[in-house]
Structures are given as structure tokens and as C-alpha cells.
Amino acid sequence: MAERQHPHDPGKIPVGVEITAQAAGQDALLTPAALDLLADLHRRFEGARQTRLAARRERQAFFDAGGLPDFREDTAAIRAGDWRVAPLPAALLDRRVEITGPVDPKMVINALNSGANCYMADFEDSTSPTWDNLLTGQGALREAVAGTLTFTSPAADGRPGKLYTLKPFREQAVLMVRPRGWHLDEKHVLVDSTRVDGAASAGSPISASIFDAALFCFHNADVLAAKDRGPYLYLPKLQCMEEAQLWNDVLGHIEQALGLAEGRIKVTVLIETLPAVFEMDEILHALRGRIAGLNCGRWDYMFSYIKTFRAHRDRVLPERGQVTMTQPFLRAYSELLIQTCHRRGAHAMGGMAAQIPVGGSDRASIEANEAALAKVRADKLREVTAGHDGTWVAHPALIPVARAVFDERMPGKHQQHVLREEVTVSRDELIRPSLGTITRAGFEGNVEVCVRYLAAWLDGNGCVPIHNLMEDAATAEIARAQLWSWLHSEELHLDDGTPVDFALLERAFIGLPKRIGDRSRIPGGSRINEAIGVLDRLTHADTLEEFLTLPAYARLD
Template identity: 80%
Template sequence: MSAVMTQWPQEAHTQTGAQITGQAVDGQGQVLTPAALEFLAGLHRRFEPVRQARLADRRQRQAFFDAGGLPDFRPDTAALRAGDWKVAPLPPALLDRRVEITGPVDPKMVINALNSGAKVYMADFEDSTSPTWANLIAGQRTLQQAVAGTLEWTAPGSDGAPGKHYALKPFAQQAVLMVRPRGWHLDEKHVLIDGAPMSGSLFDLGLFAFHNSDVLAAKDRGPYFYLPKLQSMEEAQLWNDVLDHIERELGLAAGQLKVTVLIETLPAVFEMDEILHALRTRIAGLNCGRWDYVFSYIKTFRRHRDKVLPERGQVTMTQPFLRSYCELLIQTCHKRGAHAMGGMAAQIPISGDDVANEAALAKVRADKLREVTAGHDGTWVAHPALIPLAQQIFDERMPTPNQRHVLREDVWATRDDLIRPSLGTITRAGFEGNVEVCVRYLAAWLDGNGCVPIHWLMEDAATAEIARTQLWQWLHSEGLHLDDGTPVDFALLERAFINLPARLGDRTRIPGASRINEAIGVLDRLTHSDTLEEFLTLPGYARLD
């Protein structure tokens, strides 16, 4: 028995079949109560076989793509796409979502995000949280306190004195809370049910729902969730079944738990109607998770030499295949009465350089203007300083709470429109920049930090995945060259590793500096492998805790 298990009677362990393998951390007793463990065990036993079946479907689908197949709209659901149906009406708290902020679940971030003036805060257990056991438990405890209205935090000061104190504004002035659990592909290795690790998705969402549903339902605030990395209507149906089960177990009204689905995988863009239909009693909208979408495009077409993308900086939302994806999402959502949410502005303020800061803000301004003009109902920002800018643009162009009346009947996006790659080049700076971003992010993630500022952009797992998969595909595609004629090969990668210390500068100021060499080793192995690892976080997770 681990040290953690001594916090509960042996009977609780025996009755639930749950075993905690992580070392005891602060707040664990308030989060993993015997009743909560019993609830999680019930979720695992009921839904783990279906989750594994859906993951097997993913592997089979990818094998089809690797053999030269292409994604397309499903013939077996053509009648559903042609049908005249709507999703359920949206609750008042989700009618206006013009600016949303996202970030990890540490106390300072949660307080600042809820107080930020954004309409919605997405508390993220996925791409911006490194899933150490301490982070997960602290995140759940932090959100419990936030929902209860008791969350406060004092920053460490100098010489042992307390620093700045953070506290929540009154509830009516807070952003609406939404929670993003981890995707279906991730396990929670610290919790074994009947000897098997449970789903990270069910752990994250289940625990939050178990502890907070009554309070949030009484306030007409859901609970509300963002669901990541779905690939099919069957995966959406699995989520719907899970949420139905949770409502019954917790005595909630049917449809009480509302969700927004991120369309951030290439297969999912061909099943948006189907995903909305599977979740039609509880879905609030779809979101253009564009960074993960680019990552998914690269991963899906990893063996397609004619689908190689240029460096990340050239793959902007004005590229035709990404514009088609966004416009089709808007059309699909508004036809069904759901919100069409825009993507992330990853810029953060550039201190000490007014010219560079204004150039960065100009990019944000153009991006948000593009989104609101296209018909999006809201957008994402990564930093509170961007909220007034995004708010102003949407206020000027969207005087109504949303734009669901903008049907975009002019949009006609074919299969080929959605998969045609963008043109561009690979520069030496772009290649070495991918190496730097991947190494720096992975080092920070291994050190427990899942959201890292790099060159005035807030990088998370999605952007690191773009860098990592681009490197693998470039290196495993014959005949590629940089724009200066240099072959893209493993000698170029080795030179990038050699040049990396000069790019990093003073390591003492870099998050996760002590794990830089480890991160280089992981990236080196992943890029040399004959098989592209599905997710960077899978081998990385084995190194946590």
C-alpha cells in the first residue's frame, strides 16, 4: 500500500478497487475522498472498454491514412448532415462568449482569469497543465475553492515577508468557468481501478463534476466543459454517455452539463454535424482549436509527401485550407443553433520595446477582425492584457450577444479544400526555431510547467507538437531542402542541437533549465524513430513524478 492510501480506511480501498500510486500531496484528502474514489471507479468500469475501442478506431483510421487514404465526409451519415435539426437552447450564461481566456489551474492563474473581464475562463487540465500528481490535485482543489468563492492566494515575498495578495471578485463580476479535461488518449497513471490506470479524461472531468456540480447548478452555471481532441461522432457519443451517467449519479437534471467541443483534429472537421448531433441535448458550440488542428494535419498526413507543410510561421489562418476549416465550422454551427468560437491569440505583451509590442498587437488586431468578420461568436486570448483589444473589436463588429444569425450560406468547402496544403518554405531559422520551442517547452513540461512564454508567445503542448511533428516529417521526407538549398537531414538537426545553447542564452532564466539536456535527448530519439509518436506527452508522461 502506498503512503497515500493510509489517509483512508482500508475498507474504502477494498470496496472501490481504487489504488492511489502517487505520493501524498497537499489537499489530496479533500479531493480524493472515499466517495469520490467510488464515483471514479464507477466511471472507469462502465466506460473504459468503450474508450479503448475508440482508441483502437483511431489507430485503424491512421493506418488507412498512412497507406495513402484521405479523410472525407462519411457516406453513412449523409442524411444526418442534410437533416433539419437544431441543438438544444443555450443557457443564459453561455449566450455571450465574445472573449474567452484560457490557462492552467494554479491559484494565481485561476484568480486572475476569473477576475480578468473576459466572458469565459477555460481552466485547462490539458495542453497548458503538466499532469504531475501535485499539479492535478492542486488544480482540483483550487477549482473547488474558486467555485465555493473562498479561493485566495498570496505570492511569496522577499525576506520571508508575504507578497501580493490575490482574491476573487464578487461572483457576478467573474468570468463563466469552463473546464477542459485531458483527451481520451491520456491515462491517469496515479489512479488504478482494479489494477488498471483510469482515463485522464474521466479523472479530470469526473472529479470536478463530483465536487462542484451542485453549487454550479444552483447558480445556473452548468458545470460547463470544453472537450478536446475528438476525432469522430463515436467519440462524441462516448462523451455524451459519460455525461448522461454523471447526471444520473449526481442527481442532476438531464442536459445540465453543457459542453463545447474543440475541432482540433483533421478527421473531426469532416464530422462536425455528426459531433453536434451526438451531443445535441448539451452542446453549446464548436471551437477552432487551430494550433492542434495544424498538428493533427501534419500527423494525419505524416506519410504523404505531397502534404508537407512549410514552417509554422508561414501556416497562418489566411492559408486556404485553414480558412476553409474555419468558415465551414461557422456555417455548420450556425445552421444548428450552436456557437462558432474562434482561435487563440498566443501573443503576450513585449515589455521594453514599444515598436515590437505594437507589431504584435497589430497581428492580434488583424486576427480578431478576421474572426468577427467571418462570423465567429467569440475568440480566445492567452493573456489578460489582450482582453480589451479583443473585446473592442468584437463590440464594434458584433453588437448582438452572438452571430448565430450569420448563416454563411456562401461557404462551400469540399474535401480537397480542407486538405490542400499551404505553399511556403523552410528556413534555417524556422527549422532551428522548431528545435528550440520543442526543447524548451518539453523541459518546462517535465519540470511541471505546462504553459511557457517563449519569444513573447505563450507556448503550450499544441504548439510544441507542431514543432515536433514538423521536424519528424521534414526529416523523414526525402528531397526536402531549406530555402538556401541546404538538405533537410539529420546532420542539420545535429547542427541545430549544437547551436541551441547560443539561442537559449542564460539558461538560469529559462523554465525547466535543469531538464534541457533530458529534453534534447527525448526530441533526438523521437525524431530519429521510424514511427511518429502519436503525442509528445505520452513518452513525456512516463518521466513525470
């Protein structure tokens, strides 16, 4: 392919490709060959991606008009068929504890060294997709796969910084990477840009999914394949089997372009949208040559429930703290996922424990920490008893807690023998709303979480501890979507009788500085006012915005 010079790149890049930003390490990652692959994938699959996004909009319009999601009639033969997915690789047989987190070098080292079975390096919900964060993450993963990644913390109080290094390869967690979802663009890489008579014509932004996944595979697939460690991916926010098929086609082309064996790239799919729960068999079938399992992405699933039923005033959920996995519609989702996966020879992964350890040696802190750990134990006991093959944690300190529960109840590498044949789940059970209330603390807590998370995200931090919970984009989306849902419902009241209206929201904004305290001590504190403005506009909008990160992304970089 012909190449040309670019003002941001001292090397050469393919004709038609434009990079609109610059970051450290960019030239080593965005090589001409890497950009060739990205451009080729964009040209082959962008039309199909846009078709799938249009289908999402059409489906949401059906729901907004009063329609309900259901199992598909045209795929009944897939659900009834006797088929199984391809055998799982040895590295993915035992996944009892997985840790997730962003892709900065320190996190990558700590997660790989954590003692978890797997580490999901997350370019999606826990990474703010600034150009620098994305390339720093890709560079960190490349060095980690090569075994050369180190990190030295900044010096402080006259003491040198701490050096972080990787454990030997066989002692590390198995690396898995979550690219961003199909709905997101990577605005810094444009394809089919042209210049005619001195006038520039901007190309179209590449899919963020393709950028994250293909760049990771381009730099690491050979080394990982030689170690029989992948590449392994986690695929987010799918809504239907056609979106799964698109991923299968993209990954198949990457394998062919990189000289990998067919099916070498293995994936796990997060079932974190309400439409997807009705197509789990179909998603497994579309990816049957490469899929290793499905995951209960509970927080995004709750958000998707709210978004799917944004026009259904009879399906408004109570505050987040009351919508637990013991609620009937979430229990049905979990049990159906287990049954579906085990029937097909795939793993059924449990969801995230968002709690983080509570520091401090005073009695209140000790009691709060014990209460948090008790919640984690109870959640993991529920999962392993139901038949899940593994679970997620957000903090290394929770790994021993989760492992102890799974070790006691799951002596083998997994429990695919637990078929849950007694489970019978109807459409109505999967969409039945949970009962509960909205408290003043719950309303104001949603405002605080959304504002503080969004401020940190705009400042480049996508994973934020707030009140002893690790908040990411998924939990912030719940807070934001619930506020919109409550404020646009008729005659809704707090449990103390106060009307849920925009006056209540305004009072919550006024009281927010007191709740937050010293802004200089929290991530993104300087962007709190900006975040309040974004949330205020989104909650007043006539229609619930599809994703918080879509309008917020325009404010990055």
C-alpha cells in the same frame, strides 16, 4: 461498497482502487464517494474508450496506406437533416472573449477576475499533469466555485507577498474546464487492483478525461447548478462522432450519479483534429442535448494535419509562421465550422491568439509590442468578420484588444444569424496543403521551442512564454511533428539550399545553448539535456509518435 485502508491514505478507499502517489489536499478531494464514482465510470466505459482508441489506430493506418479523410457516407442523413441543438443557457450566450490557461491558484484568480466572458481552466495543453499540479488545480477550482480561493505570492526583497482574492461572483468570468483527451491515462489512479496471498496485481489506469471531468463535477456541480453556471466543459481532440457519443454517455451517467438534471452539464467541443472537421454535424448531433458550440482549435488542428498525413510526402507543410488562418485549407475549416454551428443553433468560437505583451520601454520593445497587438487585432477582425461568436486569448492584457474588435463588429451577444449559406467546402479544399518555405530560422526555432517547452513540461510547467508567444503542448507538438516530417521527407531543402537532414538537426542542437542563454533563467532549464534526448529519439524514430506527451508522461512524478 466495501472499503479498505491504504498506506497513502489515512482514510478508507473502495476495494479495487489504488492511489499510487500522495499530494497536499488529496484526502479532501479523493474521498471514498469520489473514488466510488471514478471507479464506477472506469468499469462502465473503459472498454468503450479502448475501442475508440483502437479505431483511431485503424484509421491512421488507412491514412498511412495512402487513404484520405472524407465526409462519411453512413451519416449523410445527419448532415442533411433539419435539427438543432438544445437552447443555450443564459451564461453561455455571450462568449465574445475567452481566456485560457493552467489551473494553479494564482492563474485561476487572475483569469476569473480578468474581465473575460469565460475562463477555460485547462488540465490539458497548458498544464503539465504532475500529480501535485492536478490535485492543486482541482482544489483551486473547488475553492473558486465556493468563493473562498485566495493566493499570496512569495515574499521578495524584504517585502511581503501580494494577496490575490476573487471579485464578487457576478463580476467573474464564467468558468469552463477542459479535461485531458481520451488518449491519456491517469497513471496514479488504478482500478481493480487486487492482492492475493500477499501478491499485488496492478489494476488499469483510469482515463485522464474521466478523472479530470468527473472529479470536477463531483465537487462543484451542485454549487454551479444552483448559480445556473454549469458545470461547463471544453472537450479536446475528438476525432469522430462515436467519441462524442462516448462523452455524452459518460456525462449522462455523471448527471444521474450526482442527481443533476439531464443535459445540465454543457460542453463545447474543440475541432482540433483533421478527421473531426469532416464530422462536425455528427459531433453536434451526438451531443445535441448538451452542446453549446464548436471551437477552432487551430494549433492542434495544424498538428493533426501533419500527423494525419505523416506518410504523404506531397502534403508536407512549410514552417509554422507561414501557416496562418488565411491559408486556403485553414480558411475553409473556419468557414465550414461557422456555417455548421449556426445552422444548428450553436456557437462558433474562434481560436487562440498566442501573442503576449512585450515588456520594456525602449523603442525596440515598444515597436515589438505594437506589432504583436496589431497581429492580434487583425486575427480577431478576421474572425468576427467571418462570423465567429467569440475568440480566445492567452494573456489578460489582450482581452481589451479582442473585446474592442468584437464589440465594434458584433453588437449582439453572438452572431448565429450569420449563416454563411454561400460557403461550399469540398474534401479537397480541407486537405490541400499550404505553400511556403522552410528557413533556417524556422527550423532552428522549432528545435528551440520544442526543447524549451518539453524541458519546462518535464519540470511541471505546461504553459511557457518563448519569444513573446505563449507556447503550450499544442504549439510544441507542431514544432516536433514538423521536424519529424521535414527530416523524413526526401530531398527537402531550406530556402537557402541547405539539405534538411539529421546533420542539420545536430547542428541545431549544438547551437541551442547559445540561443537559450542562461539556463537558470528559463523554466525547466535544468532539464534541457533530457529534453534534447527525448526530441532526438522522437525525430529519429521511423514513425511519428502520436503525441509528445505520451512518452514524456512516463518521466513525470
